[in-house]
Amino acid sequence: IAGITQAPTSQILAAGRRMTLRCTQDMRHNAMYWYRQDLGLGLRLIHYSNTAGTTGKGEVPDGYSVSRANTDDFPLTLASAVPSQTSVYFCASIDSLTGGTEAFFGQGTRLTVV
Amino acid sequence: AQKITQTQPGMFVQEKEAVTLDCTYDTSDQSYGLFWYKQPSSGEMIFLIYQGSYDEQNATEGRYSLNFQKARKSANLVISASQLGDSAMYFCAMRDYQGGSEKLVFGKGMKLTVNP
Numbered sequence: 140i141a142g143i144t145q146a147p148t149s150q151i152l153a154a155g156r157r158m159t160l161r162c163t164q165d166m167r168h169n170a171m172y173w174y175r176q177d178l179g180l181g182l183r184l185i186h187y188s189n190t191a192g193t194t195g196k197g198e199v200p201d202g203y204s205v206s207r208a209n210t211d212d213f214p215l216t217l218a219s220a221v222p223s224q225t226s227v228y229f230c231a232s233i234d235s236l237t238g239g240t241e242a243f244f245g246q247g248t249r250l251t252v253v
Numbered sequence: 254a255q256k257i258t259q260t261q262p263g264m265f266v267q268e269k270e271a272v273t274l275d276c277t278y279d280t281s282d283q284s285y286g287l288f289w290y291k292q293p294s295s296g297e298m299i300f301l302i303y304q305g306s307y308d309e310q311n312a313t314e315g316r317y318s319l320n321f322q323k324a325r326k327s328a329n330l331v332i333s334a335s336q337l338g339d340s341a342m343y344f345c346a347m348r349d350y351q352g353g354s355e356k357l358v359f360g361k362g363m364k365l366t367v368n369p
Contacts, residue, residue: 181362
């Protein structure tokens with residue numbers, strides 16, 4: 140692994156199903172973020188974590204949950220997917236403890252809920 | 254309330270000309286950071302430039318510079334000598350610390366098209 144990796148790259152999901160998007164980074168960054176990107180709306184923050192063991196809600200948290208059991212992993216779970224959750228999801232990380240000046244992004248997960 | 258505002262939905266510029274992409278922000282923090290990212294049609298997020306709130310000089314990275322006007326809460330990106338490959342979506346973002354939590358929030362972005 141080099142940098143930050145998301146999986147899967149794309150997924151078609153039936154409404155009502157549970158889905159976990161995976162995000163792993165090997166840079167030991169303390170802060171991690173999940174965004175969804177929709178046309179005309181930019182990147183909207185879903186959930187964030189400033190350090191392992193802590194999480195917080197962003198602008199659009201409803202229908203999503205996260206966990207941060209360790210520094211490297213920050214999975215995003217859709218408990219019961221709905222079509223409005225069709226989007227491109229990005230995970231990002233930054234080393235804010237040492238004044239990091241660049242947030243690193245995964246390649247994105249394109250999710251379609253049908 | 255929107256914390257990052259990018260009012261230009263789209264801009265067109267001729268190749269080799271300079272272009273300024275606008276970004277205003279809203280925070281009550283004294284310590285914050287401002288970022289610009291580029292997203293080409295392939296979808297990846299490419300980091301361009303960073304400005305810290307305490308940085309006295311405007312940030313520069315090659316053809317990119319950030320026109321930081323703290324009192325006006327603006328952080329405009331200037332691209333000098335535009336190239337065809339600069340055609341992309343551009344996002345402004347801010348990291349600040351509210352209630353002990355650090356968040357990184359983005360604007361809605363704007364589309365830049367560079368014409369030959």
